[in-house]
Amino acid sequence: MALLRNLCTKFSTMMKASSSSSSSSLTRTQTPKNAYSFSFTFLSHFSTNPVEEKPCVKPVVEYSGLEPTRAHEKPRVVVLGSGWAGCRLLKGLDTSVYDIVCVSPRNHMVFTPLLASTCVGTLEFRSVAEPIGRIQPAISREPGSYFFLANCTHIDAHNHMVHCETVTEGVETIAPWKFRISYDKLVIALGSQPSTFGIQGVKEHAFFLREVHHAQEIRRKLLLNLMLSDVPGISEEEKQRLLHCVVVGGGPTGVEFSGELSDFIMKDVRQRYAHVKDYIRVTLIEANEILSSFDDRLRRYATKQLTKSGVRLVRGIVKDVKAHKIVLSDGSEVPYGLLVWSTGVGPLPIIQSLDLPKSPGGRIGVDEWLRVPSVHDVFSIGDCSGFVESTGRQTLPALAQVAERQGKYLAALLNKIGKAGAGHANSEKEIGFGDPFVYKHLGSMATIGRYKALVDLRQGKEAKGLALAGFLSFFIWRSAYITRVVSWRNRFYVFINWITTVVFGRDISRL
Numbered sequence: 001m002a003l004l005r006n007l008c009t010k011f012s013t014m015m016k017a018s019s020s021s022s023s024s025s026l027t028r029t030q031t032p033k034n035a036y037s038f039s040f041t042f043l044s045h046f047s048t049n050p051v052e053e054k055p056c057v058k059p060v061v062e063y064s065g066l067e068p069t070r071a072h073e074k075p076r077v078v079v080l081g082s083g084w085a086g087c088r089l090l091k092g093l094d095t096s097v098y099d100i101v102c103v104s105p106r107n108h109m110v111f112t113p114l115l116a117s118t119c120v121g122t123l124e125f126r127s128v129a130e131p132i133g134r135i136q137p138a139i140s141r142e143p144g145s146y147f148f149l150a151n152c153t154h155i156d157a158h159n160h161m162v163h164c165e166t167v168t169e170g171v172e173t174i175a176p177w178k179f180r181i182s183y184d185k186l187v188i189a190l191g192s193q194p195s196t197f198g199i200q201g202v203k204e205h206a207f208f209l210r211e212v213h214h215a216q217e218i219r220r221k222l223l224l225n226l227m228l229s230d231v232p233g234i235s236e237e238e239k240q241r242l243l244h245c246v247v248v249g250g251g252p253t254g255v256e257f258s259g260e261l262s263d264f265i266m267k268d269v270r271q272r273y274a275h276v277k278d279y280i281r282v283t284l285i286e287a288n289e290i291l292s293s294f295d296d297r298l299r300r301y302a303t304k305q306l307t308k309s310g311v312r313l314v315r316g317i318v319k320d321v322k323a324h325k326i327v328l329s330d331g332s333e334v335p336y337g338l339l340v341w342s343t344g345v346g347p348l349p350i351i352q353s354l355d356l357p358k359s360p361g362g363r364i365g366v367d368e369w370l371r372v373p374s375v376h377d378v379f380s381i382g383d384c385s386g387f388v389e390s391t392g393r394q395t396l397p398a399l400a401q402v403a404e405r406q407g408k409y410l411a412a413l414l415n416k417i418g419k420a421g422a423g424h425a426n427s428e429k430e431i432g433f434g435d436p437f438v439y440k441h442l443g444s445m446a447t448i449g450r451y452k453a454l455v456d457l458r459q460g461k462e463a464k465g466l467a468l469a470g471f472l473s474f475f476i477w478r479s480a481y482i483t484r485v486v487s488w489r490n491r492f493y494v495f496i497n498w499i500t501t502v503v504f505g506r507d508i509s510r511l
Helices: 002-029 032-044 084-092 112-119 212-228 236-242 252-272 296-308 349-353 400-419 471-484 488-504
Strands: 064-066 076-080 099-104 108-110 129-131 146-156 161-166 178-182 185-188 244-248 281-286 311-315 318-321 325-328 333-335 338-341 364-366 378-380 385-387 444-449 452-456 467-470
Touching: 076 084, 084 099, 084 400, 112 212, 112 252, 112 471, 129 488, 146 178, 146 349, 185 400, 212 338, 236 244, 244 252, 244 333, 252 281, 252 296, 252 311, 252 444, 296 311, 296 444, 296 452, 296 467, 364 378, 444 471, 452 471, 467 471, 471 488
Parallel strands: 064 178, 076 099, 076 185, 099 146, 185 378, 244 281, 244 338, 281 311, 364 385
Antiparallel strands: 108 129, 146 161, 161 178, 318 325, 325 333, 444 452, 452 467
């Protein structure tokens, strides 16, 4: 028994040493490929057919995406854009009838009428932005509804397919991912882009005011110039240039920004930047009359009040934009430290590239029911759409109230189509679409600073109606917009920001 015990002990010791030696040898000398060969060779002993080692083949990368819906599934509505039109449509769609997919490079809606107030600290940026998930909760909780942070790169209307590419920011980010989405109903609400009229240097040196990040950039540039101008050694000429704010475009956006800026200068800059208070000034450049869509009496009142607030009004056409100055058509030069460009909007490149009918001005052409002719199941609303000439209708102005009204109308129309059983692709039935879309102008409003505003309730430029100006109009302007802000959350933020500004002044932190 003792002899047998000794033999077992020695055999066990030898097996452990051999196993340790083989394992350490493999770990030190074998490459990962050889390691896999070792494993397969070992496993081949337990197989009747030897495992052949095959060369590594790189897999073919294909587009992924959402496949076409089946007959028993809810039809899918794809909405391109998250502006006024797209968000109003998302809010009104019946999620018991449709699955909703929204594709947009931003995950929020911007309440643009109050965007100018964020540039000078009257409002915080989050007060004018509402997440898409709050506007339409289904995209966050329903299994067939999604929001994709991406840009639309192509629309294949004949195959009911949208091609997209993800949005990435910064240097150290992953490469954009391309994917496809099949749709049953497609709504194009991509909006528009600022018009530069082909003037050289505008995109490189001017700031636009259409997105929250535009307002953030303007605010940072304005406060930076204020602080730089106070540094010892800055010449008088350079100080005057740094503190010269130029606004090009005398529409509502340009006038409201000029009014907010003049308020900021008079109430905050003069107290907190006393050393440079006499240098800062605002110039508003317009080729024709400011606020051309408003009543003549209101335009004269606005001109008088802006001049009284220190805004210099210049009638001229910008010919060229350079790094520190703009050149007008008469040859005069205007140096600037901050240049804000607000001269209207035009169609996006993606809109121009689409093989779809176009309306005058390059927008996507639509009929009276906002359908795109010659293709099935495609609709277009907002700034990117306009009536085709065959309808006999004029293209509507690029206004928030137009886009919002179109979104509301189309949501009701799509709900009607879906409930009638025609929601799936190419499943048109003989259903009555009802009354075509009709736009009725409710009026225009604009603030001009110093607690004064303009309210023009005429239905057209030549029509008669109520036109008010002054403090009462300012009260109406604020009351109307705080009720039109997207959610109660935003209303609370805006109301608190207004009170805080009155009591403590505007926030001048450069974040």
